[in-house]
Amino acid sequence: MAERDQELRQAAAEEIDKYKEEVASDPYRLLFHHMPPVGLLNDPNGFIQWKGTYHLFYQWMPFDTGHGAKFWGHYTSKDFVNWVHEDIALTPSDWYDKNGVYSGSAVSHNDRLYLFYTGNVKDEEGNREAYQCLAVSDDGVNFEKQGVIAELPEGYTAHFRDPKVWKNGNYWYMVIGAQSKDLQGKAVLFQSENLYDWKHLGPVTGSLENNLGEFGYMWECPDIFQLEDQDILMVSPQGLEEEGMNYANTYQSGYFAGKLNYEQPHLEHGPFRELDRGFEFYAPQTTLDEQGRRILIGWMGVPDQYEQAHPTVEKQWVHCMTLPRELSWNGKQIIQQPVNELKDMRGPALIHSSITIENDQKAVRGIGGRATELNLEFDRIENQFAVELFQYAAISYKDGILTLSRPHLEDREKTEFRRVKLPEGLRNLHLFIDQSSLEIFVNNGEEVFTSRIFPQPEEEDILFTSLGESSFSIEQWKLSGFKLS
Ligand code: FRU
Numbered sequence: 437m438a439e440r441d442q443e444l445r446q447a448a449a450e451e452i453d454k455y456k457e458e459v460a461s462d463p464y465r466l467l468f469h470h471m472p473p474v475g476l477l478n479d480p481n482g483f484i485q486w487k488g489t490y491h492l493f494y495q496w497m498p499f500d501t502g503h504g505a506k507f508w509g510h511y512t513s514k515d516f517v518n519w520v521h522e523d524i525a526l527t528p529s530d531w532y533d534k535n536g537v538y539s540g541s542a543v544s545h546n547d548r549l550y551l552f553y554t555g556n557v558k559d560e561e562g563n564r565e566a567y568q569c570l571a572v573s574d575d576g577v578n579f580e581k582q583g584v585i586a587e588l589p590e591g592y593t594a595h596f597r598d599p600k601v602w603k604n605g606n607y608w609y610m611v612i613g614a615q616s617k618d619l620q621g622k623a624v625l626f627q628s629e630n631l632y633d634w635k636h637l638g639p640v641t642g643s644l645e646n647n648l649g650e651f652g653y654m655w656e657c658p659d660i661f662q663l664e665d666q667d668i669l670m671v672s673p674q675g676l677e678e679e680g681m682n683y684a685n686t687y688q689s690g691y692f693a694g695k696l697n698y699e700q701p702h703l704e705h706g707p708f709r710e711l712d713r714g715f716e717f718y719a720p721q722t723t724l725d726e727q728g729r730r731i732l733i734g735w736m737g738v739p740d741q742y743e744q745a746h747p748t749v750e751k752q753w754v755h756c757m758t759l760p761r762e763l764s765w766n767g768k769q770i771i772q773q774p775v776n777e778l779k780d781m782r783g784p785a786l787i788h789s790s791i792t793i794e795n796d797q798k799a800v801r802g803i804g805g806r807a808t809e810l811n812l813e814f815d816r817i818e819n820q821f822a823v824e825l826f827q828y829a830a831i832s833y834k835d836g837i838l839t840l841s842r843p844h845l846e847d848r849e850k851t852e853f854r855r856v857k858l859p860e861g862l863r864n865l866h867l868f869i870d871q872s873s874l875e876i877f878v879n880n881g882e883e884v885f886t887s888r889i890f891p892q893p894e895e896e897d898i899l900f901t902s903l904g905e906s907s908f909s910i911e912q913w914k915l916s917g918f919k920l921s
Contacts, residue, residue, distance in 0.1 A: 508551075839853055
């Protein structure tokens, strides 16, 4: 519906305009992470390099800092540092997506860009319908909706969404996040020869499949891809119980590695492993770029996890994306590293090659700031070591366990913790700090902690604490941020 589409675009533009100054005045706005211009941002969508340009779409609610009838916002870049904020890609303007152009993915075919997404529909009583939909573009900025291309198969509730499409051999495949009628989360496979006609093949795995036992009541945002000799299913299950240091957030994101049999269909896989250990990480999506790199971007947020307690809500916006990370397989697990291009944001390096701290807390000359990359390499940690950021968050290591702590976002009197065990100890911490975000790559990408942080805006101090003796080196770069147009 062209008219409704125009109305919605106009209303969103007015909303941006109305809150422009208020949003811009927020000291928690980030310098090198994707944010909404106003309102709420969630999942990365349609992530692809197409004709040389990276396209990153995002779930966007322009009219509120809560969830609702989502649009697809759109950023593009040739190098992950210079970004263009493009016109809105898709609005919830049609009968089959009127309550949200929900998450999905992109592929390139015959020179055209194809976007697959879920049309979310709710009636007056709140009953939900889900349609898998297609939109196509010749120029990468104007998209023509093609309507519904796959309906709900038997055996599933209307929680059936987030199509991720890829090609294998002569066929296109689509994996969808689903809930079966008996309320178990599943990843469901479809097949097509032409991107328009889709055949339902069945679940590749899920809760109560593959000896998994109960493993969540809904699986969101699945993504299937190959990494070396492994078939990876990345997925965001909902309904996992906290278990030791695992599954500490409201909802999880992680992966299974194994072998996918497309005919059956069936993924023979090992255990689920979380991709990130921080407070805010969800709904990651990957793409294979023209250099053959598998790159991941996630949402730096978690649904239903005190989203309204983020202080940015007062300034009419909430959430951002993670940095793009390159994935590799080390024979046992996925390794995540910030993409190389981010080095182009670096100012001159400040290097301290041998620092020793013994039973003391110290600042290190020149180390600090709120748009900073820090790399710490450890020679020795005798007992306990900690980095304290801006009198707010702390990363500490003791007895093989790395802990991130920060004040509870809802109850600032309390401290909350996220932990991971490092079987081979702590060798390296690589931090990206951006005003109100923190991404920590541990042991060259074996683990990552991604979190929002809300210290006093003027706080810039970083302190290092050691119980017993710790010796390490530090490299620091002040980061210039994205160039946005
Ligand atoms: C995940 C999710 C998706 C859905 C989208 C709606 O965060 O719930 O399953 O498509 O967000 O914005």
